[in-house]
Amino acid sequence: MLNIIWPIFLIVSFIYAILNGRVAEVNNSIFESTKSAVELCISLLGTICLWNGIMQIAAKTKIVKHLTKILNPIMKKLFPDIKRESKIHEEISMNIIANIMGLGNAATPLGLKAMKSMQKENKEKNRLSNSMAIFIVLNTASIQIIPTTVIAIRSALSSNNPTGMIIPVWISTVLAAGFAIISAKLLMKKF
Numbered sequence: 001m002l003n004i005i006w007p008i009f010l011i012v013s014f015i016y017a018i019l020n021g022r023v024a025e026v027n028n029s030i031f032e033s034t035k036s037a038v039e040l041c042i043s044l045l046g047t048i049c050l051w052n053g054i055m056q057i058a059a060k061t062k063i064v065k066h067l068t069k070i071l072n073p074i075m076k077k078l079f080p081d082i083k084r085e086s087k088i089h090e091e092i093s094m095n096i097i098a099n100i101m102g103l104g105n106a107a108t109p110l111g112l113k114a115m116k117s118m119q120k121e122n123k124e125k126n127r128l129s130n131s132m133a134i135f136i137v138l139n140t141a142s143i144q145i146i147p148t149t150v151i152a153i154r155s156a157l158s159s160n161n162p163t164g165m166i167i168p169v170w171i172s173t174v175l176a177a178g179f180a181i182i183s184a185k186l187l188m189k190k191f
Contacts, residue, residue, distance in 0.1 A: 013026070014026065039156065040153065040156050040157070043152065043155075043156040044149070044152055044153065044156065047148060047149065047152040048103075048105045048106070048149075051101065051103045051105075051106055051148055052103070052105070052106045055094070055097075055098055055103065055106045055110075058094075058097075059094060064090065064093065064094060064097075065090075067093060067097050068089065068090055068093040071093050071096060071097075072084065075089060075092065075093065078134050078138065078181065079092065079131045079134065079135070081129070081130065081131055082118075082121075082131055087117060088114060088117045088118055088121065091110060091113050091114035091117055092114045092135060094110045094114075095107050095110040095111045095114055095135075095139060096138065096142070098110055099139065099142030099143070099144065100142070100143055100144060100145050100146075101144075101145065101146050101148065102144045102145070102146045102147040102148040102149055102150070102151075103148060103149070104142075104149060105149070107139070107142070111135070111139050114135065115132060115135065115136075118131055118132050118135065119132070130188050133184060133188065134181065134184055134185070134188075137180045137181060137183075137184045138177065138180070138181065140180070141173070141176040141177045141179075141180040141181075142173065142177060143170075143173045143174055143177045144169055144170075144173045145170070146166075147165070147166065147169045150165065150169070151163055
């Protein structure tokens with residue numbers, strides 16, 4: 001659908017600019033926007049590299065095991081069919097920790113790894129297991145304590161208060177994750 005909407009917006013904008021004699025302004029804004037996009041990507045790259053590095057260090061130390069122990073009561077309720085000491089349990093924990101830290105870019109490869117491991121254990125290969133479905137829901141509506149990517153974007157765009165949205169992020173992510181998990185658990189019982 002977006003493949004249709006965006007080109008329509010662009011075409012209408014160009015036609016409007018031509019009819020109003022503002023082609024030069026459109027041209028200038030295109031080049032300014034591309035410059036801003038490149039600057040933003042470079043500043044985000046540093047943040048992503050830093051947090052991916054921290055997650056790699058955490059994965060090789062006992063920090064992950066300690067954080068996994070903290071998450072155990074929640075994991076037991078959300079993923080009852082996954083063994084506590086399994087590799088899948090650790091991969092899911094790493095993904096959840098990365099999402100909580102606001103590291104969506106670091107969480108994605110960890111989530112894919114966890115899904116591959118869960119698929120190996122899945123008895124019906126062409127159907128999602130309940131654990132896989134809950135994991136997708138939890139990963140999509142993740143709770144974030146430190147939304148690092150959003151803070152980095154706001155900092156790169158010279159926000160006066162780049163961390164000013166933390167409390168609304170906490171509220172919205174907790175509500176979204178809670179509602180998503182409850183809905184998924186209820187729907188699993190029906191289907």
